[in-house]
Amino acid sequence: MASPRRSVEGRPLGASASSNSSSPGSPAHGGGGGGGSGRFEFQSLLSSRAAGVDPTCARLRASESPVHRRGSFPLTAAGPSQAPPPTLPEEDRMDLNPSFLGIALRSLLAIDLWLSKKLGVCAGESSSWGSVRPLMKLLEISGHGITWLLGTLYCLYRSDSWAGREVLMNLLFALLLDLLVVALIKGLVRRRRPAHNQMDMFVTLSVDKYSFPSGHATRASLVSRFILKHLVLAIPLRVLVILWAFILGLSRVMLGRHNVTDVAFGFFLGYMQYSIVDYCWLSPHNAPVLFILWNQQ
Numbered sequence: 108m109a110s111p112r113r114s115v116e117g118r119p120l121g122a123s124a125s126s127n128s129s130s131p132g133s134p135a136h137g138g139g140g141g142g143g144s145g146r147f148e149f150q151s152l153l154s155s156r157a158a159g160v161d162p163t164c165a166r167l168r169a170s171e172s173p174v175h176r177r178g179s180f181p182l183t184a185a186g187p188s189q190a191p192p193p194t195l196p197e198e199d200r201m202d203l204n205p206s207f208l209g210i211a212l213r214s215l216l217a218i219d220l221w222l223s224k225k226l227g228v229c230a231g232e233s234s235s236w237g238s239v240r241p242l243m244k245l246l247e248i249s250g251h252g253i254t255w256l257l258g259t260l261y262c263l264y265r266s267d268s269w270a271g272r273e274v275l276m277n278l279l280f281a282l283l284l285d286l287l288v289v290a291l292i293k294g295l296v297r298r299r300r301p302a303h304n305q306m307d308m309f310v311t312l313s314v315d316k317y318s319f320p321s322g323h324a325t326r327a328s329l330v331s332r333f334i335l336k337h338l339v340l341a342i343p344l345r346v347l348v349i350l351w352a353f354i355l356g357l358s359r360v361m362l363g364r365h366n367v368t369d370v371a372f373g374f375f376l377g378y379m380q381y382s383i384v385d386y387c388w389l390s391p392h393n394a395p396v397l398f399i400l401w402n403q404q
């Protein structure tokens with residue numbers, strides 16, 4: 108994950124000249140901004156197609172160029188026709204020979220960056236919806252890991268029924284699992300937060316400088332699925348739970364904390380995590396130690 112992306116010349120992007128320069132938060136880093144070298148790469152990819160340049164031919168031409176030939180042929184009388192064909196490094200070949208999936212992913216990334224920037228209307232006090240920012244930050248706290256962990260621990264402490272304790276114990280397990288999975292993926296993917304984000308979040312872990320996936324979105328969908336399954340609620344309250352999860356996800360993009368894909372994947376991941384929790388459901392039968400230990404306190 109940490110390996111730098113490369114330009115056609117095999118040079119790490121962002122390591123050099125003006126046209127390839129990228130800053131944290133630029134698309135080359137997976138961040139926001141909507142411009143920069145991410146878009147440049149995407150456009151050059153399309154323009155080579157539009158100009159009728161087959162990427163495969165581009166590869167051949169590149170390999171035939173004097174630059175690539177230099178030093179590649181042995182100095183024998185046999186001439187270039189009998190020499191082994193020069194080869195490009197693997198990653199360069201992939202750049203020059205994009206698959207349909209590659210183009211689709213790059214298009215999705217471009218749309219994601221554009222839409223996220225458009226929706227980031229509360230990213231700063233001076234943004235178009237800057238006055239709503241305090242409300243969005245309140246929502247942020249409502250989905251924060253600390254809020255949910257402390258709330259669950261408090262309810263567990265106050266609970267006087269075995270059934271209640273069992274549900275809360277599993278909610279605690281779900282929250283901890285979610286923190287672990289999100290931290291692992293953030294550390295692996297290392298996608299920068301959008302450039303327009305202000306890093307003024309309430310208590311964060313070191314991996315929270317990265318944005319993929321949104322921890323608030325995973326928690327929102329995990330917790331709301333959990334609540335809908337294990338709490339008997341009237342219909343209006345059930346609708347409220349779903350609305351809370353949806354608005355919390357949307358607020359992450361509006362605050363400029365995330366790109367749309369971070370939140371969409373976060374919702375999906377949280378939903379799947381609930382299935383894991385349900386599958387591994389802790390009960391006095393399969394985890395008696397946990398329940399006995401808690402009961403002794």
Ligand SMILES: CC(C)=CCC/C(C)=C/CC/C(C)=C/CC/C(C)=C/COP(=O)(O)O
Pocket residue numbers: 251252253256257286308309310311312315318320321322323324359364
């Ligand atoms: C209290 C117990 C039992 C354990 C503590 C475990 C622990 C390490 C808690 C840390 C909680 C914490 C600081 C979570 C960070 C939440 C956060 C800011 C996520 C970022 O969300 P995102 O949507 O911006 O990705």
